[in-house]
Amino acid sequence: MAVRQLSKDVFSVGAIDWDRQIFDELIPLPDGTSYNAYLLRGRVKTVLIDAVDPAKQKELFLNLNELDISSLDFVVANHAEQDHSGAIPAVLERYPMAEVITNPKCKGFLMDLLHIPEEKFIEVHDGEELDLGGMTLKFIYTPWVHWPETMSTYLQEEKILFSCDFFGSHRAASNLYVEDECKVLQDAKRYYAEIMMPFRQQIKKNLEKLSLLAIDKIAPSHGPVYDRPSLIIDAYRDWVSDSVNKKVVIAYVSMHGSTQRIVDVLTSNLIKKGMTVVPVNLSVSDVGQFAMELVDAGALVFASPYVLAGMHPAVVYAAYLTNALRPKAKVVASVFSYGWGGRGAEQLRNMLSSLRAEFFEPVLIRGNMLDKDAGLLGDIVDRMGGLLSHV
Numbered sequence: 584m585a586v587r588q589l590s591k592d593v594f595s596v597g598a599i600d601w602d603r604q605i606f607d608e609l610i611p612l613p614d615g616t617s618y619n620a621y622l623l624r625g626r627v628k629t630v631l632i633d634a635v636d637p638a639k640q641k642e643l644f645l646n647l648n649e650l651d652i653s654s655l656d657f658v659v660a661n662h663a664e665q666d667h668s669g670a671i672p673a674v675l676e677r678y679p680m681a682e683v684i685t686n687p688k689c690k691g692f693l694m695d696l697l698h699i700p701e702e703k704f705i706e707v708h709d710g711e712e713l714d715l716g717g718m719t720l721k722f723i724y725t726p727w728v729h730w731p732e733t734m735s736t737y738l739q740e741e742k743i744l745f746s747c748d749f750f751g752s753h754r755a756a757s758n759l760y761v762e763d764e765c766k767v768l769q770d771a772k773r774y775y776a777e778i779m780m781p782f783r784q785q786i787k788k789n790l791e792k793l794s795l796l797a798i799d800k801i802a803p804s805h806g807p808v809y810d811r812p813s814l815i816i817d818a819y820r821d822w823v824s825d826s827v828n829k830k831v832v833i834a835y836v837s838m839h840g841s842t843q844r845i846v847d848v849l850t851s852n853l854i855k856k857g858m859t860v861v862p863v864n865l866s867v868s869d870v871g872q873f874a875m876e877l878v879d880a881g882a883l884v885f886a887s888p889y890v891l892a893g894m895h896p897a898v899v900y901a902a903y904l905t906n907a908l909r910p911k912a913k914v915v916a917s918v919f920s921y922g923w924g925g926r927g928a929e930q931l932r933n934m935l936s937s938l939r940a941e942f943f944e945p946v947l948i949r950g951n952m953l954d955k956d957a958g959l960l961g962d963i964v965d966r967m968g969g970l971l972s973h974v
């Protein structure tokens with residue numbers, strides 16, 4: 584991978600991971616990812632902001648070689664997760680004089696996770712500054728994007744914010760800056776949905792804090808750099824806001840077509856009410872796509888056959904994720920297709936205890952739905968239409 588230059592003394596030296604397909608053994612990466620690291624050459628001090636995943640440390644070192652970096656004063660660790668910090672021990676081995684700058688919480692994580700000795704750290708507190716000689720770094724705590732210790736680093740003279748995961752997107756691309764805004768926004772929304780959505784109240788505070796800064800560029804640690812920061816800041820403001828869209832996400836699985844029929848009827852009737860409807864067939868969709876649809880949905884529907892006396896396991900998984908991600912939907916409905924019985928309805932309600940939404944009474948339909956049963960769905964459609972008519 585080539586070194587890319589943001590300005591005279593600021594370089595992108597991280598690695599692109601074109602082939603990575605899954606993160607945390609959970610999140611699909613349809614577009615690969617990158618682990619961005621930045622090298623800043625001040626008149627007096629040289630700093631590396633974040634490192635890379637250990638699997639890519641060779642590329643980081645090749646890039647540092649290309650810039651003839653024979654000595655390094657500091658490594659700023661904005662975040663302790665190993666896709667950014669994992670190569671720090673190797674960096675310290677190669678540059679034994681380098682010290683790690685981070686906040687106390689992140690320091691504790693790095694000591695636990697990577698066994699970096701305590702004497703290698705310099706702790707910084709929120710708002711503290713560091714003079715590199717003609718370049719001033721300001722450390723700004725931006726926690727819970729998705730770990731509690733994450734901070735951002737702001738290069739005051741050039742108004743560049745190094746935000747780590749915050750504002751990032753999983754996309755492997757050779758361009759340094761955002762080229763296709765729509766694609767990057769989709770990737771960033773997916774990433775926000777997968778790991779940040781449960782912390783939207785805290786992220787609101789982070790956005791308020793950053794609004795006090797003049798920012799010309801946002802350089803995250805995944806995906807391209809934003810040279811039009813309002814693109815991603817405005818998108819985040821929308822995602823973390825309390826407002827929702829007139830959109831219904833239907834998460835479902837069908838074993839023999841009965842639940843599919845229910846979903847088809849619901850979908851067409853909700854469309855007739857003027858809603859945007861997103862049926863998510865859980866047997867073929869990925870969790871990232873599902874999570875992304877939850878970001879701005881006003882209403883959710885879970886539709887499941889009863890199997891083994893409860894919900895289908897794919898719907899159990901979707902409900903578990905939904906509860907963990909805590910989307911801001913205002914309404915939740917459920918429909919179950921059954922043959923003789925089961926306890927899926929109670930199971931679902933118990934699993935969604937974190938949601939602050941209005942729950943409709945579950946609808947249970949026996950066997951393959953007859954036209955007369957379709958009336959049972961009418962209540963869901965009418966009430967959702969009414970509740971979302973004002974959004």
Ligand code: FEO
Pocket residue numbers: 662664665666667729730748804805
């Ligand atoms: Fe990209 Fe939370 O690490």
